[in-house]
Amino acid sequence: MKPVRAQGGVATRTANKLKRKQTILNTARDIIATGGYASFTLAELAIQANVTVPTIHNLIGNKSEVLTQLVVDMVERTEQVLSSTAFKDPISAVESFTDNLMSLYHDDEAFYKAAFVIGEQESMFEHGHAGGIFKKSLKLAYQVCLDAKEHGFLVGNINSELLADRLFANQRIARYDWMHGYIDLSEYRCQMICGMLLTFAADATEEYRPVLIAKMSTVFLESVEQR
Amino acid sequence: MKPVRAQGGVATRTANKLKRKQTILNTARDIIATGGYASFTLAELAIQANVTVPTIHNLIGNKSEVLTQLVVDMVERTEQVLSSTAFKDPISAVESFTDNLMSLYHDDEAFYKAAFVIGEQESMFEHGHAGGIFKKSLKLAYQVCLDAKEHGFLVGNINSELLADRLFANQRIARYDWMHGYIDLSEYRCQMICGMLLTFAADATEEYRPVLIAKMSTVFLESVEQR
DNA sequence: TGTAAATTTTATGCAACATAAAATTTAATA
DNA sequence: TATTAAATTTTATGTTGCATAAAATTTACA
Numbered sequence: 412m413k414p415v416r417a418q419g420g421v422a423t424r425t426a427n428k429l430k431r432k433q434t435i436l437n438t439a440r441d442i443i444a445t446g447g448y449a450s451f452t453l454a455e456l457a458i459q460a461n462v463t464v465p466t467i468h469n470l471i472g473n474k475s476e477v478l479t480q481l482v483v484d485m486v487e488r489t490e491q492v493l494s495s496t497a498f499k500d501p502i503s504a505v506e507s508f509t510d511n512l513m514s515l516y517h518d519d520e521a522f523y524k525a526a527f528v529i530g531e532q533e534s535m536f537e538h539g540h541a542g543g544i545f546k547k548s549l550k551l552a553y554q555v556c557l558d559a560k561e562h563g564f565l566v567g568n569i570n571s572e573l574l575a576d577r578l579f580a581n582q583r584i585a586r587y588d589w590m591h592g593y594i595d596l597s598e599y600r601c602q603m604i605c606g607m608l609l610t611f612a613a614d615a616t617e618e619y620r621p622v623l624i625a626k627m628s629t630v631f632l633e634s635v636e637q638r
Numbered sequence: 639m640k641p642v643r644a645q646g647g648v649a650t651r652t653a654n655k656l657k658r659k660q661t662i663l664n665t666a667r668d669i670i671a672t673g674g675y676a677s678f679t680l681a682e683l684a685i686q687a688n689v690t691v692p693t694i695h696n697l698i699g700n701k702s703e704v705l706t707q708l709v710v711d712m713v714e715r716t717e718q719v720l721s722s723t724a725f726k727d728p729i730s731a732v733e734s735f736t737d738n739l740m741s742l743y744h745d746d747e748a749f750y751k752a753a754f755v756i757g758e759q760e761s762m763f764e765h766g767h768a769g770g771i772f773k774k775s776l777k778l779a780y781q782v783c784l785d786a787k788e789h790g791f792l793v794g795n796i797n798s799e800l801l802a803d804r805l806f807a808n809q810r811i812a813r814y815d816w817m818h819g820y821i822d823l824s825e826y827r828c829q830m831i832c833g834m835l836l837t838f839a840a841d842a843t844e845e846y847r848p849v850l851i852a853k854m855s856t857v858f859l860e861s862v863e864q865r
Numbered sequence: 866t867g868t869a870a871a872t873t874t875t876a877t878g879c880a881a882c883a884t885a886a887a888a889t890t891t892a893a894t895a
Numbered sequence: 896t897a898t899t900a901a902a903t904t905t906t907a908t909g910t911t912g913c914a915t916a917a918a919a920t921t922t923a924c925a
Contacts (some may be wrong), residue, residue: 427891428903452881463905465884470903474882531818538820568851569836573858577808577836580829584811591758593765602807609796609804613839613851624795624840631800654922655872679912690874692915697872701913 432470435460436480443481444522448529453477478529485526486535486544488515493551498558501565501611501619502626509603513596520596527590552578559611569614581606601634659697662687663707670708671749675756680704705756712753713762713771715742720778725785728792728838728846729853736830740823747823754817779805786838796841808833828861 438460442451453474457464471477492511498504516523530536538545553575559565565574585602588594594602605627612623665687669678680701684691698704719738725731743750757763765772780802786792792801812829815821821829835854839847 431903453883454881464882465906466904468883534818538815568848569839570855570858572862573832573836573854576829577833580808580811580833581804584807584814587811587814588765591761602803605800606804606807609800609837609840612796612841613836613847620840621795627800628797631797635799680914681912691913692875693873695914 428470431462435462435467435470436477436484439477439481440522443525444519447521448525475533479533479535482526482530482533482535485523486530490544490547493548496551496555498555498562500562501555501559501615502608502623504555504559505604505607505611509600512603513600516596524590524592527586548582549575549579552576552582564616564619565611565614566616567614574610574614577610578607581610597637598634601630604630655697658689662689662694662697663704663711666704666708667749670752670756671746674748675752702760706760706762709753709757709760709762712750713757717771717774720775723778723782725782725789727789728782728786728842729835729850731782731786732831732834732838736827739830740827743823751817751819754813775809776802776806779803779809791843791846792838792841793843794841801837801841804837805834808837824864825861828857831857 435456439451439456442455442459453464453467456477457467460467467477471480489512492515493508496504496508536545537543540546553571556565556571556574556578560567560571582603585594585599585606588602589596589599608623608627608630612620612627615623662683666678666683669682669686680691680694683704684694687694694704698707716739719742720735723731723735763772764770767773780798783792783798783801783805787794787798809830812821812826812833815829816823816826832854835850835857839850839854842850
Protein backbone atom coordinates (compact mmCIF):
# COMPACT_ATOMS: atom_id res chain seq x y z
CA MET A 412 0.00 0.00 0.00
CA LYS A 413 1.28 3.43 -0.92
CA PRO A 414 2.16 5.72 2.01
CA VAL A 415 -0.09 8.76 2.27
CA ARG A 416 1.77 12.02 2.84
CA ALA A 417 0.70 15.26 4.45
CA GLN A 418 0.39 18.42 2.34
CA GLY A 419 3.08 20.29 4.29
CA GLY A 420 5.85 19.10 2.04
CA VAL A 421 4.14 20.25 -1.10
CA ALA A 422 3.33 23.66 0.36
CA THR A 423 6.90 24.26 1.52
CA ARG A 424 8.28 23.21 -1.81
CA THR A 425 5.89 25.46 -3.67
CA ALA A 426 6.86 28.41 -1.52
CA ASN A 427 10.57 27.78 -2.06
CA LYS A 428 9.98 27.37 -5.75
CA LEU A 429 8.33 30.76 -5.92
CA LYS A 430 11.23 32.32 -4.08
CA ARG A 431 13.84 30.83 -6.42
CA LYS A 432 11.71 31.82 -9.37
CA GLN A 433 11.63 35.40 -8.14
CA THR A 434 15.39 35.41 -7.62
CA ILE A 435 15.93 34.39 -11.23
CA LEU A 436 13.48 37.02 -12.48
CA ASN A 437 15.17 39.73 -10.43
CA THR A 438 18.51 38.71 -11.85
CA ALA A 439 17.03 38.86 -15.35
CA ARG A 440 15.79 42.35 -14.63
CA ASP A 441 19.24 43.41 -13.46
CA ILE A 442 20.93 42.02 -16.54
CA ILE A 443 18.59 43.92 -18.85
CA ALA A 444 18.80 47.12 -16.82
CA THR A 445 22.57 47.00 -16.83
CA GLY A 446 23.61 45.63 -20.21
CA GLY A 447 20.48 46.17 -22.28
CA TYR A 448 18.19 43.66 -23.90
CA ALA A 449 20.87 42.41 -26.31
CA SER A 450 23.03 41.19 -23.45
CA PHE A 451 20.28 39.00 -22.08
CA THR A 452 20.88 35.31 -22.78
CA LEU A 453 19.74 32.29 -20.82
CA ALA A 454 23.37 31.23 -20.30
CA GLU A 455 24.24 34.62 -18.79
CA LEU A 456 21.11 34.56 -16.66
CA ALA A 457 22.00 31.07 -15.40
CA ILE A 458 25.50 32.17 -14.42
CA GLN A 459 24.40 35.32 -12.62
CA ALA A 460 21.55 33.56 -10.84
CA ASN A 461 23.81 30.66 -9.82
CA VAL A 462 21.78 27.98 -11.54
CA THR A 463 22.01 26.15 -14.84
CA VAL A 464 19.98 26.78 -17.97
CA PRO A 465 17.69 23.75 -17.56
CA THR A 466 16.78 25.00 -14.09
CA ILE A 467 15.48 28.19 -15.62
CA HIS A 468 13.43 26.14 -18.03
CA ASN A 469 12.11 24.07 -15.19
CA LEU A 470 11.19 26.94 -12.87
CA ILE A 471 9.94 29.50 -15.38
CA GLY A 472 10.03 28.23 -18.93
CA ASN A 473 11.72 29.15 -22.17
CA LYS A 474 13.29 32.49 -22.91
CA SER A 475 10.06 33.99 -24.16
CA GLU A 476 8.27 33.02 -20.95
CA VAL A 477 10.98 34.56 -18.79
CA LEU A 478 10.65 37.80 -20.71
CA THR A 479 6.87 37.69 -20.57
CA GLN A 480 6.97 37.43 -16.79
CA LEU A 481 9.15 40.54 -16.58
CA VAL A 482 6.79 42.52 -18.78
CA VAL A 483 3.71 41.36 -16.87
CA ASP A 484 5.28 42.67 -13.64
CA MET A 485 6.06 45.97 -15.35
CA VAL A 486 2.57 46.38 -16.81
CA GLU A 487 1.00 45.73 -13.42
CA ARG A 488 3.02 48.51 -11.84
CA THR A 489 2.17 50.86 -14.71
CA GLU A 490 -1.52 50.09 -14.40
CA GLN A 491 -1.49 51.09 -10.75
CA VAL A 492 -0.22 54.50 -11.79
CA LEU A 493 -2.90 54.85 -14.44
CA SER A 494 -5.76 54.04 -12.09
CA SER A 495 -4.98 56.74 -9.53
CA THR A 496 -6.74 59.75 -11.06
CA ALA A 497 -9.33 62.23 -9.79
CA PHE A 498 -10.57 64.69 -12.42
CA LYS A 499 -10.42 68.44 -11.86
CA ASP A 500 -9.54 69.90 -15.25
CA PRO A 501 -7.77 68.62 -18.41
CA ILE A 502 -4.47 70.33 -17.66
CA SER A 503 -4.04 68.92 -14.17
CA ALA A 504 -5.33 65.53 -15.34
CA VAL A 505 -2.64 65.43 -18.02
CA GLU A 506 0.02 66.75 -15.68
CA SER A 507 -0.62 64.38 -12.81
CA PHE A 508 -0.92 61.42 -15.15
CA THR A 509 2.36 62.35 -16.80
CA ASP A 510 4.23 63.00 -13.58
CA ASN A 511 3.07 59.71 -12.09
CA LEU A 512 4.46 57.87 -15.08
CA MET A 513 7.68 59.84 -15.04
CA SER A 514 8.40 59.15 -11.39
CA LEU A 515 7.75 55.45 -11.96
CA TYR A 516 10.06 55.21 -14.96
CA HIS A 517 12.69 57.48 -13.49
CA ASP A 518 13.77 54.95 -10.86
CA ASP A 519 14.71 52.21 -13.27
CA GLU A 520 14.61 53.77 -16.70
CA ALA A 521 16.77 51.23 -18.54
CA PHE A 522 14.61 48.38 -17.38
CA TYR A 523 11.28 50.00 -18.24
CA LYS A 524 12.51 50.93 -21.68
CA ALA A 525 13.65 47.40 -22.36
CA ALA A 526 10.45 45.93 -20.95
CA PHE A 527 8.32 47.93 -23.39
CA VAL A 528 10.49 46.85 -26.31
CA ILE A 529 10.20 43.24 -25.20
CA GLY A 530 6.47 43.49 -24.69
CA GLU A 531 6.03 44.84 -28.19
CA GLN A 532 8.28 42.14 -29.62
CA GLU A 533 6.38 39.44 -27.79
CA SER A 534 3.07 40.91 -28.98
CA MET A 535 1.82 41.49 -25.46
CA PHE A 536 0.07 44.78 -26.17
CA GLU A 537 -2.48 43.47 -28.67
CA HIS A 538 -5.20 46.07 -29.06
CA GLY A 539 -7.97 43.52 -29.27
CA HIS A 540 -7.17 41.79 -25.97
CA ALA A 541 -10.16 42.53 -23.71
CA GLY A 542 -8.44 42.78 -20.30
CA GLY A 543 -5.36 44.21 -21.96
CA ILE A 544 -3.69 47.46 -21.06
CA PHE A 545 -4.71 48.97 -24.38
CA LYS A 546 -8.45 48.69 -23.82
CA LYS A 547 -8.08 49.81 -20.21
CA SER A 548 -6.11 52.91 -21.15
CA LEU A 549 -8.53 53.83 -23.90
CA LYS A 550 -11.44 53.50 -21.51
CA LEU A 551 -9.66 55.78 -19.06
CA ALA A 552 -9.01 58.36 -21.78
CA TYR A 553 -12.67 58.18 -22.78
CA GLN A 554 -13.74 58.85 -19.20
CA VAL A 555 -11.47 61.90 -19.00
CA CYS A 556 -13.08 63.23 -22.20
CA LEU A 557 -16.56 62.80 -20.74
CA ASP A 558 -15.50 64.51 -17.51
CA ALA A 559 -13.94 67.38 -19.43
CA LYS A 560 -17.12 67.87 -21.42
CA GLU A 561 -19.30 67.68 -18.33
CA HIS A 562 -17.17 70.26 -16.54
CA GLY A 563 -17.55 72.64 -19.47
CA PHE A 564 -14.00 72.54 -20.80
CA LEU A 565 -14.96 70.90 -24.08
CA VAL A 566 -17.64 71.94 -26.56
CA GLY A 567 -18.49 68.40 -27.63
CA ASN A 568 -18.23 68.95 -31.37
CA ILE A 569 -15.76 66.11 -31.66
CA ASN A 570 -16.88 62.57 -30.97
CA SER A 571 -15.58 61.44 -27.56
CA GLU A 572 -14.36 58.08 -28.86
CA LEU A 573 -12.35 59.87 -31.50
CA LEU A 574 -10.93 62.27 -28.95
CA ALA A 575 -10.02 59.42 -26.59
CA ASP A 576 -8.30 57.59 -29.46
CA ARG A 577 -6.18 60.67 -30.17
CA LEU A 578 -5.42 61.33 -26.53
CA PHE A 579 -4.14 57.81 -26.14
CA ALA A 580 -2.30 57.83 -29.47
CA ASN A 581 -0.40 61.00 -28.59
CA GLN A 582 0.60 59.53 -25.28
CA ARG A 583 1.78 56.33 -26.93
CA ILE A 584 3.89 57.82 -29.69
CA ALA A 585 5.91 59.72 -27.10
CA ARG A 586 6.50 56.50 -25.26
CA TYR A 587 7.59 54.77 -28.46
CA ASP A 588 10.21 57.42 -29.12
CA TRP A 589 11.48 57.13 -25.58
CA MET A 590 11.57 53.35 -25.46
CA HIS A 591 13.45 53.18 -28.74
CA GLY A 592 16.01 55.59 -27.42
CA TYR A 593 15.14 58.45 -29.77
CA ILE A 594 14.33 60.87 -26.95
CA ASP A 595 15.08 61.05 -23.23
CA LEU A 596 12.66 61.02 -20.35
CA SER A 597 12.28 64.80 -20.18
CA GLU A 598 11.44 65.06 -23.85
CA TYR A 599 9.06 62.14 -23.45
CA ARG A 600 7.28 64.24 -20.85
CA CYS A 601 7.11 67.24 -23.16
CA GLN A 602 5.82 65.33 -26.18
CA MET A 603 3.23 63.57 -24.12
CA ILE A 604 1.88 66.70 -22.46
CA CYS A 605 1.84 68.72 -25.69
CA GLY A 606 0.18 65.90 -27.62
CA MET A 607 -2.60 65.50 -25.09
CA LEU A 608 -3.20 69.20 -24.52
CA LEU A 609 -3.33 69.83 -28.26
CA THR A 610 -5.93 67.10 -28.56
CA PHE A 611 -8.09 68.82 -25.95
CA ALA A 612 -7.51 72.17 -27.65
CA ALA A 613 -9.20 70.94 -30.82
CA ASP A 614 -12.51 70.65 -28.99
CA ALA A 615 -12.01 73.20 -26.22
CA THR A 616 -14.32 76.13 -25.54
CA GLU A 617 -13.36 79.61 -26.72
CA GLU A 618 -12.26 80.54 -23.21
CA TYR A 619 -10.36 77.39 -22.37
CA ARG A 620 -8.41 76.92 -25.59
CA PRO A 621 -6.00 79.81 -24.95
CA VAL A 622 -5.28 78.37 -21.51
CA LEU A 623 -4.40 75.01 -23.04
CA ILE A 624 -2.27 76.63 -25.73
CA ALA A 625 -0.42 78.77 -23.21
CA LYS A 626 0.40 75.77 -21.05
CA MET A 627 1.46 73.78 -24.10
CA SER A 628 3.75 76.56 -25.31
CA THR A 629 5.41 76.86 -21.93
CA VAL A 630 6.13 73.14 -21.73
CA PHE A 631 7.35 73.07 -25.32
CA LEU A 632 9.67 76.06 -25.09
CA GLU A 633 11.11 74.87 -21.76
CA SER A 634 11.97 71.58 -23.39
CA VAL A 635 13.43 73.17 -26.53
CA GLU A 636 15.88 75.39 -24.67
CA GLN A 637 17.06 72.45 -22.56
CA ARG A 638 18.49 70.68 -25.66
CA MET B 639 56.04 40.41 -67.35
CA LYS B 640 52.41 40.46 -66.15
CA PRO B 641 49.78 40.47 -68.90
CA VAL B 642 47.81 43.74 -69.02
CA ARG B 643 44.05 43.21 -69.21
CA ALA B 644 41.30 45.37 -70.60
CA GLN B 645 38.60 46.74 -68.25
CA GLY B 646 35.82 44.93 -70.13
CA GLY B 647 36.02 41.87 -67.97
CA VAL B 648 35.70 43.83 -64.78
CA ALA B 649 32.75 45.82 -66.09
CA THR B 650 30.91 42.70 -67.23
CA ARG B 651 31.52 41.00 -63.94
CA THR B 652 30.32 44.02 -61.98
CA ALA B 653 27.13 44.18 -64.01
CA ASN B 654 26.47 40.49 -63.52
CA LYS B 655 27.20 40.80 -59.84
CA LEU B 656 24.59 43.54 -59.48
CA LYS B 657 22.04 41.43 -61.29
CA ARG B 658 22.63 38.42 -59.03
CA LYS B 659 22.55 40.67 -56.01
CA GLN B 660 19.18 42.02 -57.08
CA THR B 661 17.85 38.51 -57.62
CA ILE B 662 18.76 37.58 -54.08
CA LEU B 663 17.20 40.75 -52.67
CA ASN B 664 14.00 40.14 -54.62
CA THR B 665 13.85 36.62 -53.28
CA ALA B 666 14.38 37.97 -49.76
CA ARG B 667 11.50 40.35 -50.31
CA ASP B 668 9.27 37.49 -51.46
CA ILE B 669 10.11 35.36 -48.46
CA ILE B 670 9.23 38.15 -46.04
CA ALA B 671 6.08 39.11 -47.91
CA THR B 672 4.89 35.51 -47.93
CA GLY B 673 5.96 34.00 -44.65
CA GLY B 674 6.63 37.07 -42.53
CA TYR B 675 9.84 38.29 -40.98
CA ALA B 676 10.20 35.26 -38.68
CA SER B 677 10.45 32.90 -41.64
CA PHE B 678 13.39 34.78 -43.08
CA THR B 679 16.66 32.91 -42.56
CA LEU B 680 19.80 33.01 -44.65
CA ALA B 681 19.53 29.26 -45.26
CA GLU B 682 15.99 29.66 -46.60
CA LEU B 683 17.03 32.62 -48.72
CA ALA B 684 19.94 30.63 -50.16
CA ILE B 685 17.66 27.74 -51.12
CA GLN B 686 15.00 29.91 -52.75
CA ALA B 687 17.58 32.03 -54.57
CA ASN B 688 19.45 28.92 -55.76
CA VAL B 689 22.75 29.85 -54.16
CA THR B 690 24.51 28.92 -50.95
CA VAL B 691 24.76 30.94 -47.77
CA PRO B 692 28.37 32.06 -48.29
CA THR B 693 27.39 33.44 -51.69
CA ILE B 694 24.92 35.74 -49.99
CA HIS B 695 27.66 36.87 -47.65
CA ASN B 696 29.93 37.47 -50.59
CA LEU B 697 27.46 39.40 -52.75
CA ILE B 698 25.60 41.39 -50.12
CA GLY B 699 26.91 40.81 -46.63
CA ASN B 700 25.60 39.45 -43.37
CA LYS B 701 21.95 39.10 -42.47
CA SER B 702 21.70 42.60 -41.12
CA GLU B 703 23.08 44.05 -44.35
CA VAL B 704 20.62 42.09 -46.47
CA LEU B 705 17.76 43.45 -44.39
CA THR B 706 19.16 46.97 -44.48
CA GLN B 707 19.22 46.89 -48.27
CA LEU B 708 15.55 45.92 -48.35
CA VAL B 709 14.60 48.74 -46.03
CA VAL B 710 16.65 51.30 -47.93
CA ASP B 711 14.77 50.37 -51.13
CA MET B 712 11.49 50.72 -49.30
CA VAL B 713 12.35 54.08 -47.74
CA GLU B 714 13.38 55.46 -51.13
CA ARG B 715 10.03 54.55 -52.63
CA THR B 716 8.21 56.04 -49.65
CA GLU B 717 10.18 59.28 -49.91
CA GLN B 718 9.11 59.72 -53.52
CA VAL B 719 5.50 59.63 -52.38
CA LEU B 720 6.18 62.19 -49.66
CA SER B 721 7.83 64.67 -51.98
CA SER B 722 4.95 64.94 -54.44
CA THR B 723 2.79 67.56 -52.75
CA ALA B 724 1.33 70.88 -53.87
CA PHE B 725 -0.48 72.79 -51.14
CA LYS B 726 -4.06 73.94 -51.56
CA ASP B 727 -5.63 73.48 -48.15
CA PRO B 728 -4.96 71.30 -45.08
CA ILE B 729 -7.71 68.81 -45.82
CA SER B 730 -6.62 68.05 -49.35
CA ALA B 731 -2.96 68.06 -48.30
CA VAL B 732 -3.72 65.41 -45.69
CA GLU B 733 -5.95 63.44 -48.03
CA SER B 734 -3.58 63.33 -50.96
CA PHE B 735 -0.62 62.53 -48.74
CA THR B 736 -2.57 59.70 -47.14
CA ASP B 737 -3.93 58.27 -50.36
CA ASN B 738 -0.48 58.30 -51.96
CA LEU B 739 0.88 56.28 -49.07
CA MET B 740 -2.08 53.93 -49.11
CA SER B 741 -1.77 53.13 -52.79
CA LEU B 742 1.93 52.45 -52.35
CA TYR B 743 1.46 50.11 -49.40
CA HIS B 744 -1.62 48.44 -50.83
CA ASP B 745 0.30 46.66 -53.60
CA ASP B 746 2.63 44.77 -51.31
CA GLU B 747 1.28 45.29 -47.83
CA ALA B 748 2.98 42.35 -46.13
CA PHE B 749 6.38 43.43 -47.35
CA TYR B 750 6.02 47.08 -46.35
CA LYS B 751 4.83 46.13 -42.91
CA ALA B 752 7.78 43.84 -42.40
CA ALA B 753 10.21 46.40 -43.79
CA PHE B 754 9.12 48.98 -41.23
CA VAL B 755 9.50 46.48 -38.41
CA ILE B 756 12.96 45.56 -39.66
CA GLY B 757 13.98 49.18 -40.06
CA GLU B 758 12.95 49.90 -36.52
CA GLN B 759 14.78 46.84 -35.23
CA GLU B 760 17.91 47.77 -37.16
CA SER B 761 17.69 51.34 -35.80
CA MET B 762 17.45 52.82 -39.26
CA PHE B 763 14.98 55.54 -38.38
CA GLU B 764 17.15 57.40 -35.86
CA HIS B 765 15.66 60.82 -35.29
CA GLY B 766 19.00 62.56 -35.13
CA HIS B 767 20.23 61.31 -38.51
CA ALA B 768 20.50 64.46 -40.65
CA GLY B 769 19.60 63.06 -44.10
CA GLY B 770 17.23 60.59 -42.45
CA ILE B 771 13.57 60.18 -43.28
CA PHE B 772 12.62 61.52 -39.87
CA LYS B 773 14.13 64.97 -40.35
CA LYS B 774 12.86 65.15 -43.93
CA SER B 775 9.31 64.31 -42.92
CA LEU B 776 9.35 66.80 -40.08
CA LYS B 777 10.55 69.51 -42.42
CA LEU B 778 7.75 68.69 -44.83
CA ALA B 779 5.20 68.86 -42.04
CA TYR B 780 6.61 72.19 -40.96
CA GLN B 781 6.26 73.56 -44.48
CA VAL B 782 2.64 72.47 -44.61
CA CYS B 783 2.02 74.32 -41.35
CA LEU B 784 3.55 77.51 -42.74
CA ASP B 785 1.50 77.18 -45.93
CA ALA B 786 -1.66 76.63 -43.96
CA LYS B 787 -1.00 79.72 -41.87
CA GLU B 788 -0.17 81.80 -44.92
CA HIS B 789 -3.37 80.76 -46.66
CA GLY B 790 -5.38 81.80 -43.64
CA PHE B 791 -6.46 78.39 -42.41
CA LEU B 792 -4.52 78.64 -39.16
CA VAL B 793 -4.52 81.42 -36.58
CA GLY B 794 -0.88 80.97 -35.62
CA ASN B 795 -1.38 80.79 -31.86
CA ILE B 796 0.44 77.49 -31.72
CA ASN B 797 4.15 77.36 -32.50
CA SER B 798 4.67 75.88 -35.97
CA GLU B 799 7.45 73.55 -34.83
CA LEU B 800 5.17 72.18 -32.16
CA LEU B 801 2.37 71.75 -34.68
CA ALA B 802 4.67 70.01 -37.15
CA ASP B 803 5.87 67.66 -34.40
CA ARG B 804 2.29 66.70 -33.60
CA LEU B 805 1.31 66.34 -37.26
CA PHE B 806 4.17 63.96 -37.80
CA ALA B 807 3.61 62.11 -34.53
CA ASN B 808 -0.03 61.45 -35.33
CA GLN B 809 0.94 60.11 -38.71
CA ARG B 810 3.57 57.87 -37.22
CA ILE B 811 1.53 56.29 -34.45
CA ALA B 812 -1.02 55.14 -37.01
CA ARG B 813 1.76 53.53 -38.99
CA TYR B 814 3.10 51.82 -35.88
CA ASP B 815 -0.25 50.24 -35.19
CA TRP B 816 -0.52 49.06 -38.76
CA MET B 817 2.99 47.70 -39.04
CA HIS B 818 2.60 45.76 -35.80
CA GLY B 819 -0.58 44.22 -37.10
CA TYR B 820 -2.89 45.93 -34.61
CA ILE B 821 -4.98 47.62 -37.31
CA ASP B 822 -5.51 47.10 -41.03
CA LEU B 823 -4.73 49.45 -43.87
CA SER B 824 -8.16 51.11 -43.90
CA GLU B 825 -8.02 51.84 -40.21
CA TYR B 826 -4.47 53.11 -40.64
CA ARG B 827 -5.90 55.59 -43.12
CA CYS B 828 -8.62 56.69 -40.71
CA GLN B 829 -6.30 57.15 -37.72
CA MET B 830 -3.80 59.06 -39.79
CA ILE B 831 -6.34 61.45 -41.31
CA CYS B 832 -8.13 62.04 -38.02
CA GLY B 833 -4.88 62.59 -36.17
CA MET B 834 -3.62 65.15 -38.62
CA LEU B 835 -6.91 67.00 -39.04
CA LEU B 836 -7.36 67.19 -35.28
CA THR B 837 -3.91 68.71 -35.02
CA PHE B 838 -4.84 71.41 -37.51
CA ALA B 839 -8.15 71.93 -35.71
CA ALA B 840 -6.34 73.00 -32.55
CA ASP B 841 -4.99 76.08 -34.32
CA ALA B 842 -7.62 76.57 -37.03
CA THR B 843 -9.61 79.76 -37.54
CA GLU B 844 -13.18 79.98 -36.27
CA GLU B 845 -14.51 79.38 -39.78
CA TYR B 846 -12.23 76.56 -40.77
CA ARG B 847 -12.36 74.48 -37.59
CA PRO B 848 -15.93 73.21 -38.19
CA VAL B 849 -14.89 72.16 -41.69
CA LEU B 850 -12.00 70.14 -40.30
CA ILE B 851 -14.18 68.60 -37.61
CA ALA B 852 -16.89 67.67 -40.09
CA LYS B 853 -14.41 65.95 -42.36
CA MET B 854 -12.82 64.18 -39.43
CA SER B 855 -16.16 62.92 -38.15
CA THR B 856 -17.11 61.58 -41.57
CA VAL B 857 -13.86 59.64 -41.91
CA PHE B 858 -14.12 58.36 -38.35
CA LEU B 859 -17.72 57.20 -38.55
CA GLU B 860 -17.19 55.57 -41.93
CA SER B 861 -14.34 53.58 -40.45
CA VAL B 862 -16.24 52.63 -37.29
CA GLU B 863 -19.19 51.16 -39.14
CA GLN B 864 -16.89 49.12 -41.37
CA ARG B 865 -15.66 47.08 -38.38
C1' DT C 866 41.94 27.45 -75.65
C1' DG C 867 44.79 28.86 -71.81
C1' DT C 868 44.83 31.77 -67.79
C1' DA C 869 44.30 34.79 -63.93
C1' DA C 870 40.80 36.61 -61.34
C1' DA C 871 36.41 36.32 -59.50
C1' DT C 872 33.01 33.52 -57.62
C1' DT C 873 30.87 29.74 -55.54
C1' DT C 874 30.81 25.89 -52.62
C1' DT C 875 32.41 22.51 -49.18
C1' DA C 876 33.57 21.98 -44.68
C1' DT C 877 33.61 23.71 -40.28
C1' DG C 878 33.07 26.64 -36.11
C1' DC C 879 30.42 29.16 -32.90
C1' DA C 880 26.62 30.85 -30.08
C1' DA C 881 22.15 30.46 -28.23
C1' DC C 882 18.01 27.94 -27.10
C1' DA C 883 16.15 23.63 -25.81
C1' DT C 884 15.43 18.98 -23.51
C1' DA C 885 16.02 13.84 -22.10
C1' DA C 886 17.90 11.24 -18.67
C1' DA C 887 20.88 10.73 -14.73
C1' DA C 888 22.26 12.45 -10.27
C1' DT C 889 21.18 14.99 -6.33
C1' DT C 890 18.57 17.32 -2.91
C1' DT C 891 14.53 18.01 -0.23
C1' DA C 892 11.02 17.64 3.44
C1' DA C 893 7.96 14.73 5.79
C1' DT C 894 7.71 10.74 8.74
C1' DA C 895 8.63 6.43 11.30
C1' DT D 896 17.81 10.84 12.71
C1' DA D 897 17.51 7.54 9.01
C1' DT D 898 14.37 6.48 5.27
C1' DT D 899 11.87 7.43 1.28
C1' DA D 900 9.42 9.20 -2.58
C1' DA D 901 9.03 13.22 -4.96
C1' DA D 902 10.87 17.30 -6.63
C1' DT D 903 14.72 19.54 -8.43
C1' DT D 904 19.00 20.28 -10.51
C1' DT D 905 22.57 19.06 -13.53
C1' DT D 906 25.15 16.56 -17.12
C1' DA D 907 25.20 15.53 -21.69
C1' DT D 908 23.52 16.24 -26.04
C1' DG D 909 20.73 18.01 -30.03
C1' DT D 910 19.11 21.68 -33.06
C1' DT D 911 19.09 25.84 -35.54
C1' DG D 912 20.95 29.91 -37.46
C1' DC D 913 24.80 33.00 -38.55
C1' DA D 914 29.44 33.27 -40.12
C1' DT D 915 33.92 32.30 -42.61
C1' DA D 916 38.43 29.94 -44.26
C1' DA D 917 40.02 27.32 -47.79
C1' DA D 918 39.23 24.46 -51.78
C1' DA D 919 36.95 23.90 -56.19
C1' DT D 920 34.78 25.91 -59.99
C1' DT D 921 33.43 29.27 -63.28
C1' DT D 922 34.14 33.38 -65.87
C1' DA D 923 35.64 36.65 -69.43
C1' DC D 924 39.22 37.98 -72.05
C1' DA D 925 43.58 37.50 -74.92
